[in-house]
Amino acid sequence: MNDNELKAPFLTDLSETCELHYTDELGASGYMNISEIKIDGADIFAASCKQEHEITMREQTETPTLNMYFSLQGQSAAWEAQSKDRYVLNDNEHVISFMPSFDGYYALSSPEIKSFGISLYEPFFRRLFATDMDCLKRFWDKVDAGKMAEISKHALPVTSKQQVLINEMQQCVYSGHMKQLFFESKIIELFLLQAEQADSLDGQKPIKIERHNVDKLHAAKQFVQQRMFDPLTLNGIAREAGLNEFMLKKGFKELFGLTVFGYLNELKMNYARQMLLDSNCTVYEAAYTIGYNEPYNFSKAFKKHFGYSPGELKR
Structure with missing residues (x-):
């Protein structure tokens, strides 16, 4: 080593x-x-x-x-x-x-x-x-x-x-x-x-997922991160990670605290936020990069996610 x-x-x-x-x-x-x-x-x-x-x-x-x-x-x-x-x-x-x-x-x-x-x-x-x-x-x-x-x-x-x-x-x-x-x-x-x-989560039972499924869920998370701009489906992610769709949906939420597509949305929003912070890109360019055709819809989703608009971030 x-x-x-x-x-x-x-x-x-x-x-x-x-x-x-x-x-x-x-x-x-x-x-x-x-x-x-x-x-x-x-x-x-x-x-x-x-x-x-x-x-x-x-x-x-x-x-x-x-x-x-x-x-x-x-x-x-x-x-x-x-x-x-x-x-x-x-x-x-x-x-x-x-x-x-x-x-x-x-x-x-x-x-x-x-x-x-x-x-x-x-x-x-x-x-x-x-x-x-x-x-x-x-x-x-x-x-x-x-x-x-x-x-x-x-x-x-x-x-x-x-x-x-x-x-x-x-x-x-x-x-x-x-x-x-x-x-x-x-x-x-x-x-x-x-x-x-x-x-x-007070009063709820602790998460119990078998070790081999934990590893597969981490593989699914990494796959989503690496392919965040590809047209992903639950079936495709589950197949890639060696899980069935039920375990993917249930286990992902239990282990990571959000759904598969909730995580995908997090990734894209954070990517767009970093674009706006690190470069001179416009709100339209950031929106288009993560799959929004209309800047208005992107701005609305961005504000819902972060609590402030992309325009405020650029000031």
Whole structure:
């Protein structure tokens, strides 16, 4: 295995990147590429890891920390040293947790893992205090009592809106005070998206999809991403991924939090938004590129999706 195969997870030049070869107590080893950005009150990191066998890492900290963790690819786990209960995260899952302290282990279980996380410290995470939702009230009651807390009883699927915010943070171009303001605003926005999702799914059973189908659903998602400008059909996507249409529709929504064509719409809208931001293209050109013949219909759909019109973005 070659550590040069791992791409730096952060695209911005502002991050500090570390590449290392790690061997655990049992002799299992792997390569890691970790990028980190520090601001007042928070650490933001992105990591890519490759290993042939599960790697276990010990961690100890006495610092109270609110963690926003996103498992973008692969399976990982965490558990306390005095407990046998493993908290497992699979592909495309996220959690918000509070740890008054931690003495335990992390495990990287899959051959390849990609993750993104934010660690918040006092007084920063106190600025997120709100009890408007039941899940937040339960969460902050435990935090105030100095107990371990989770915003949801089980991991939640990463949504496209959350992924957009993660991508924006990974491409930050600001420095100095603007960098601090940028990350503060994005962290708060991401926390709200996670909390709203936890509240909307409160009481529902956790997702249970067989591992081989999870891999096929990821293949379907990648196929849609690669062929987003082709005339796609559910039957064609299902056949390409080795699934039947029922599992494609049901599993895709459960795993990724939106329908197949909802995801396709997300891709196209984000592509159009990036075109408008990165070039001198007109609204008509952006509309035509993603399949709209009428700029009016595109502008209407764009505003419904983002909350502002493409014209406002160009000002």
